[in-house]
Amino acid sequence: MSSITAVTSAKAHGNANAARCGHALGRNLLIIGAWLVFALFLLLPLYMVLSEALKQGLGVFFTAILEPDAIAALKLTLLAVAISVPLNLLFGVAAAWCVSKYEFRGKSLLVTLIDLPFSVSPVIAGLIYVLLFGAQGFFGEWLQDRDIQIVFAVPGIVLATLFVTVPFVARELIPLMQEQGTQEEEAARLLGANGWQMFWYVTVPNIKWGLIYGVVLCTARAMGEFGAVSVVSGHIRGYTNTLPLHVEILYNEYNHVAAFSVASLLLALALCILLLKQWSEARLARLQSNAAEE
Amino acid sequence: MSIEIRNVSKRFGAFQVLNDINLDIRSGELVALLGPSGCGKTTLLRIIAGLESPDQGSIVFHGEDVSGHDVRDRNVGFVFQHYALFRHMTVFDNVAFGLRMKPKRERPSETQIAAKVHELLGMVQLDWLADRYPEQLSGGQRQRIALARALAVEPKILLLDEPFGALDAKVRKELRRWLARLHEEINLTSVFVTHDQEEAMEVADRIVVMNKGVIEQIGHPGEVYEQPASDFVYHFLGDSNRLQLGDEGHILFRPHEVSLAREPLAEHRRAEVRDIRPLGAITRVTLKVEGQGELIEAEVVKSHASLLGLQRGDPLYFRPAAGSLRSAS
Numbered sequence: 001m002s003s004i005t006a007v008t009s010a011k012a013h014g015n016a017n018a019a020r021c022g023h024a025l026g027r028n029l030l031i032i033g034a035w036l037v038f039a040l041f042l043l044l045p046l047y048m049v050l051s052e053a054l055k056q057g058l059g060v061f062f063t064a065i066l067e068p069d070a071i072a073a074l075k076l077t078l079l080a081v082a083i084s085v086p087l088n089l090l091f092g093v094a095a096a097w098c099v100s101k102y103e104f105r106g107k108s109l110l111v112t113l114i115d116l117p118f119s120v121s122p123v124i125a126g127l128i129y130v131l132l133f134g135a136q137g138f139f140g141e142w143l144q145d146r147d148i149q150i151v152f153a154v155p156g157i158v159l160a161t162l163f164v165t166v167p168f169v170a171r172e173l174i175p176l177m178q179e180q181g182t183q184e185e186e187a188a189r190l191l192g193a194n195g196w197q198m199f200w201y202v203t204v205p206n207i208k209w210g211l212i213y214g215v216v217l218c219t220a221r222a223m224g225e226f227g228a229v230s231v232v233s234g235h236i237r238g239y240t241n242t243l244p245l246h247v248e249i250l251y252n253e254y255n256h257v258a259a260f261s262v263a264s265l266l267l268a269l270a271l272c273i274l275l276l277k278q279w280s281e282a283r284l285a286r287l288q289s290n291a292a293e294e
Numbered sequence: 295m296s297i298e299i300r301n302v303s304k305r306f307g308a309f310q311v312l313n314d315i316n317l318d319i320r321s322g323e324l325v326a327l328l329g330p331s332g333c334g335k336t337t338l339l340r341i342i343a344g345l346e347s348p349d350q351g352s353i354v355f356h357g358e359d360v361s362g363h364d365v366r367d368r369n370v371g372f373v374f375q376h377y378a379l380f381r382h383m384t385v386f387d388n389v390a391f392g393l394r395m396k397p398k399r400e401r402p403s404e405t406q407i408a409a410k411v412h413e414l415l416g417m418v419q420l421d422w423l424a425d426r427y428p429e430q431l432s433g434g435q436r437q438r439i440a441l442a443r444a445l446a447v448e449p450k451i452l453l454l455d456e457p458f459g460a461l462d463a464k465v466r467k468e469l470r471r472w473l474a475r476l477h478e479e480i481n482l483t484s485v486f487v488t489h490d491q492e493e494a495m496e497v498a499d500r501i502v503v504m505n506k507g508v509i510e511q512i513g514h515p516g517e518v519y520e521q522p523a524s525d526f527v528y529h530f531l532g533d534s535n536r537l538q539l540g541d542e543g544h545i546l547f548r549p550h551e552v553s554l555a556r557e558p559l560a561e562h563r564r565a566e567v568r569d570i571r572p573l574g575a576i577t578r579v580t581l582k583v584e585g586q587g588e589l590i591e592a593e594v595v596k597s598h599a600s601l602l603g604l605q606r607g608d609p610l611y612f613r614p615a616a617g618s619l620r621s622a623s
Contacts, residue, residue, distance in 0.1 A: 183378035186345055189365045190372045191392035191447060201391075205382040 049267060052260035064250075064261035072238040073246035074265065076157065080229075080242060081222045084161040088218050092169025093211070097203075100177035101185070111174065117166050125163045126231025129156055152234030157242065160228035165218045172214035173207055180206055209284040216277040223269055295356040295450035295483050296321045297342060302351030304337055311337045313507040315351070324477045324484045326498035328491060330530070334507040335487045336455055342485065343453050344368045355451065368451075371444030371482075375456040377436040379428040385439050386424040389414055392447035414442040417476075434465040441473075445480070452477075454486035458493065470497050491531050495519065503527050537563075537614065538586040547614035549578065549593040554600040555611045562611035565590065570604060577601055581610060 053061055064070065098104075099111055117125065132138050133150040143150060150156045184206065188198040204211075226244040233240045235249065243266045250259035297319040304312040312334045319325050327335040340346040342353055344365040352361040360368055379388050389411045393402055402410070415421040418438040428436055437457060444452065457473070458466040474497045477484050488494050494501045495515045503510045503518060503526075511523040522528040528546060538544045555562055565581035568589060577598070581590040592612055594601065600610065 183374055183376065184380055186365075187372070187374065187378040187380070187443075188391070188395075190343065190345075190370065191395060191443070192366045192369075193391075193395040194366065197395055201395075202380055205380075 046267070049260050049263050052256060053264045056257050060257055061261045061264075064258035065265050067258075069238045069241065070246060070258075070262050070265075073241045073243045073262070076154065076241065077223055077243045079154070080158050080161045081219055083158050084165055084222050085215060085218050087162060088165050088169050089211070089215055091166065092171075092173055092214060093207075095170040096173035096177050096207075099174050100180075101182050114167050114170050117164050122160075122164050122225065122227030123231055126160050126228035129159055129163075129228075129232050133159075151232050152236070152240060154240065156232035157229050157240060160232045161222050161225055164225050164228050165221050168218035168221065169211065169214035172210045172217070176207055176210040209280055212280040213277065213284055216273055216280060220270060220273045220277070223266065223273070297451065297483060297485070298354040299338070299342070300352045300354065302338070302341060302348045302353070304334075304341065304346065304348050310507050312341075312348070315507075315509060317502060317509065317512070319483060319485060321356070321483055322481055324474070324486075324497065324499045326494035326501045327485065327487045327504060328494040328501050328530070329489065329504035329510075331489055332506075333504040335489075335504050338504075339453050339455055339485060339487050342451075343370050343372050345372075369447065369449050371447070371449035371452040373437070373440050373444050373452070373454040373457050375459050377428070377433075377440045379436055379440055379443070381428055383427075384424065385415070385420070385426050385428070385431070386411055388428070388439060389443045389446050391443065396447075410446065414446055415439075417445075418442045432465075433461045434469060437461065437469065441476075450483065452482045452484040454484065456487055456489070459488070459490075466493070473497060495531075503530060505530075533591060535590045535614075536588055537583070537590065538588075545614060549591045550576070551615040552592045552594070553613045553615060554579070554592055554594055554598065556600050556604075556608075557611065559611055559613070562613045565610055565612055567604060567606055567608045567610050569606065570601075572596060579604070579610065581612060 053064075095110070095114060099107060130137060130151050133143060133156065134140055135144065135151075137151070148155075150159070184202050185198055188202045193201065224244060225242075226248075229242055230245060230248075233242070233245055235241060235245060237246075237249070241249065243262060247259050247263045247266065250256075250262060297317075299315055299317040299319075302312055302315040303310070315334075315338060327338060329335045337346060341348050344353075344360070344363060348361070352359050354360065355368070380391065383391070386408075390407050393407045393410060396402075412421060412424070415424055418441060420435060420438055420442070423431065423435065423439070428439070431439065441457075454473075458469055461469065470493055486497070498515060500512060501515055501518050502512050505526050511518050511527045513521075518527060519531050522531060525546070528534060533549050534546050535549060536544050536546055553562070558564070563583060565583045567579060568582050569578075569580040571578040571580075573593075575596060576593045577596045579592045579594070579601075581592060583590055590612070604610070
């Protein structure tokens with residue numbers, strides 16, 4: 001009896017092996033294809049950017065990125081990131097808390113609206129701000145009377161960046177917090193924790209990796225945003241130019257080496273962010289698989 | 295500490311979860327809230343804890359109305375069905391949490407906290423797990439840690455929401471006996487919610503049977519079983535048979551309250567054997583009676599004379615035991 005089973009199972013095993021061989025061919029083709037696409041559309045452009053930037057040597061490269069306008073653009077980009085990311089962090093946590101811990105009317109509408117910046121073209125987002133705060137805009141006169149400049153100035157750039165990055169943190173946290181539910185928070189309250197202690201010692205550690213992931217994505221987008229910022233910026237060199245806008249201006253002036261040099265600066269920032277993302281993503285995946293096992 | 299529940303009502307949207315509940319729980323008692331799912335028992339427990347607020351009525355602890363008190367000021371221990379352990383903290387930190395959250399002037403030193411935590415972990419016999427994380431523990435271990443965590447702040451009242459509901463049968467049995475002993479030792483007022491009548495019968499001093507947001511009966515385990523106040527209580531506290539009596543209605547009796555014979559006897563009804571199930575000390579026989587679709591279940595000791603050589607399809611004569619009858623319309 002047992003020998004029969006052994007034979008049948010060996011046969012089944014052989015069949016499975018054959019099937020796996022058939023699959024293996026297709027699998028290898030797919031993997032090679034994926035690497036080819038990756039090389040052609042991602043690595044090659046990356047290489048092109050760097051080789052263009054360094055075509056005339058390191059000296060020219062450093063002159064281009066250390067030039068005052070480029071430094072100003074870098075500073076403005078970092079400023080926009082420094083303001084919009086913390087604000088979005090606050091908003092994201094608050095919105096995710098609302099959606100996952102409370103029941104209220106219009107909840108699904110709120111969740112849909114959070115996604116609005118994803119579905120609206122960034123150019124339109126920029127135009128909205130021009131229409132609202134521009135000289136001929138809705139608040140234009142009121143702002144002019146008080147000598148406040150929003151459009152074609154730094155506040156406009158920060159606002160536009162804020163708008164396009166709103167969904168990142170909230171989107172990341174909502175499913176995570178919904179899955180975790182409210183019981184741990186209730187347990188903390190029952191054990192005497194006040195609202196702040198509950199949030200800091202129970203909620204934050206539970207959502208930490210999702211939070212970091214959201215912030216990383218948000219930072220990447222805030223640095224790279226072109227469309228919305230372009231509309232409200234006015235392209236004043238050394239004043240309202242962010243890095244992506246500066247790259248475009250240099251490129252349009254046929255100053256290719258400088259354009260690619262500044263572009264590679266932006267690229268270096270993006271790669272740092274990517275590494276951060278990879279790291280937080282791995283932690284998040286581990287956390288979720290643990291939760292799923294329960 | 296005694297608990298008084300006065301005229302408590304609660305509604306979620308259009309659904310009346312609790313309807314004018316009144317209940318007195320004496321100091322040191324272990325009370326079970328028993329009922330089917332959706333009967334409002336968990337909501338009542340959460341209202342006692344302060345996790346939900348009632349639409350009407352009040353909660354009184356030891357003569358003091360605590361209805362307006364926040365959860366954290368009520369000083370109740372609460373154990374959740376799914377444990378709700380803090381997943382990112384070790385077992386030690388979970389148990390220490392309540393002590394560490396105390397305001398600075400009441401907070402014990404870390405040395406005192408460590409001593410207290412190890413004492414509690416010793417009490418639940420899991421001291422060796424102090425450095426583990428919740429995800430590394432079995433269900434039964436998690437529930438004991440949850441209990442130790444709840445007891446760390448020395449509550450006067452312990453509330454347990456289906457504490458053994460997520461555990462397998464054997465662990466459940468062990469844990470509930472252990473809980474009953476623990477309750478004796480540390481002299482708390484405890485209320486636990488369950489839908490399992492056996493669990494309520496085995497652990498509780500008194501059982502509160504609930505259905506559709508009202509209390510059907512309050513009594514000692516023997517009382518609710520022997521003298522059920524309603525058909526609902528009778529059905530809920532054990533298996534029951536319904537035997538049709540022509541046009542005069544029907545009677546209810548429990549499977550073990552029956553006399554069986556192989557030969558026709560006075561007052562015995564004839565039935566056909568449909569199934570025979572040996573269940574250890576007792577054997578369950580399923581009977582088909584002429585004139586009713588509902589089958590009758592009879593349980594007798596396995597050595598009962600009528601079972602000898604009994605086969606499916608054989609005739610068998612039965613009579614509900616005289617004292618057990620419960621007529622209903």
